[in-house]
Amino acid sequence: MDQIYNKGQQEIAEKISSSAKISNWKDWKWQLKHSIRDIDMFEKLLGVTFKESEKKQLQETIAKFPLSITPYYLSLIDTDDYVNDPIYKQAFPSISELQVGDYEMRDPLDEDKDSPVPGITHRYPDRVLFQVSATCSMYCRHCTRKRKVGDESFLPSREILLNGIQYIRQTSAIRDVLLSGGDPFLLSDEDIDWLLTELRTIPHVEVIRIGTRIPVVLPYRVTDSLVSVLKRHHPIWVNTHFNHPREITKSSKEALSRLADAGIPLGNQSVLLAGINDSPSIIKKLVHKLVQNRVRPYYLYQCDLSEGLKHFRTPVGKGVEIMESLIGHTSGFAIPSYVVDAPGGGGKIRITPNYLLSWSPDKVVLRNFEGIITTYEEPKSYVDIFKNKSFNPSDTKLEGAEEYKAVGIEKLLSDANDTISLIPENTERIERRDNV
Ligand SMILES: *Cc1c(COP(=O)(O)O)cnc(C)c1O
C-alpha cells in the first residue's frame, strides 16, 4: 500500500468510472465527487455483501450519522480481513452507533453552551475554536461532533463567519484562533484566503491554527495553490488526525511534506479507539512514523462521551498504560500529551503516570521509566525573586507582564493573591455557615 495508484486503487477507480485515469485519482475534486455515500456503492467497490437485515440497520445508522468515504481512504482497507481493519472501522458505520448509553450526550463538551456567537467556542482565556465548515471528506465514525458534521443546516454562511470574526476582533484577550469544523480545508482556496486575510487584520491574533483530517483522508487536497495561500498568512500551524500507522502512505507523506516545506509546523491529534489503536505497539509505530514525516504528536485523546461511541471507548487506564510505554522509552518529541476532554466543558485534562512518589521539605522521591527510584535534593537557600513583594512585574520588560492575573489552582499558589481555597458551589458545610 505504499504506492500511489497501486492495483487495488486502479480497480476501485475503474469500477467508479471505466475511463478513470491516475490524474483523476489524484484530483481531490474527483475524489470528493465520487466519495462513497451509500452501502450499495461500498459493497460494489469493495466486493463485499452484507446480510439484508444488517443492511437495513446500516441504512438507519447512516440516516442519522452520514456516510462518506473518499475512494482514496477506501483503498487503504485490507479487503481480505475488512471486518478487523482499522481503516474500515473508522470509516464504515457500525450498527452499535444507534445504541445510545445513559451517560452519552449530544454535546458532551458543552461546546454549544460555551458559544458566545454561532461557530465560536470560547472556553479558554486566550484562544477560541472557530467552526468554519460543517462538512468533511470522510465522516469518522468516532467523531465527537457527530451531532453537527454533515448536517447542511450547520453550514456556516458568510454572515456567520463575519460574526465570528467580529467577536474575535472585539475580544482582545484572544491571541490564538483554532479553525476547525468539519474540515476547514474543504473550503475553497479563495474562501480560506479570505478568512485568513480577515483574521490577519486583527492585531491581537498572534497565531492561527487549522485542524484538518485532509492529509489522512484526502491528501490530494494539499495542492500547490492551497499551500501558497497558507504561506501568505504565517504563522499558520496545522494539526492533523492520524490514528493508525497504516494511514501514513506515500500520498499522505507527500501532502505532509508540502505543508512542512511551506514552513508550517505540523502536529497530530489522535483518538484512542478500541480495536483500532489501543495498543502500545501500534501507538509507538504511529508516533515514530509521524516524526519521520516532520509531524509532532500533540494530543492523544480519550474518546469523548458523544452519542453512539460506546464501542470505541477504552478505559482511561489503557491510555495511562500507553503513556507508560512511551515516556522515557522513545524520543521526547514523539510523545503526545494524553488528555481527557472534561465532560461538561472543563477543557482538556492531561493525564500521565505518576513519577513523583513522595517528598519532604528537603527531598523529593521520583521514579523513572525503568522503575529506578531516585531522590532529588531541594536547594537549601532558594529565593524566588519573581514572587518577592517588592518585585515589579514591569521590570521583566515583557509586554503585558503587569496585566498577569492568576486563575484556578494557579491562584492558590500565587503569593500575590489572598485566596486560600477554591470552594465548589452548593457545598452543604459552607451553606450551614451562612445560615448561622
Ligand atoms: C482543544 C481546544 C482548544 C485548544 O486547546 P489547546 O490545548 O491550546 O490545544 C481551544 N478551544 C477549545 C474549545 C478546544 O476544545
Ligand code: SF4
Ligand atoms: S474529520 Fe474531524 S470533524 Fe470531520 S468527521 Fe472526522 S473527527 Fe469529525
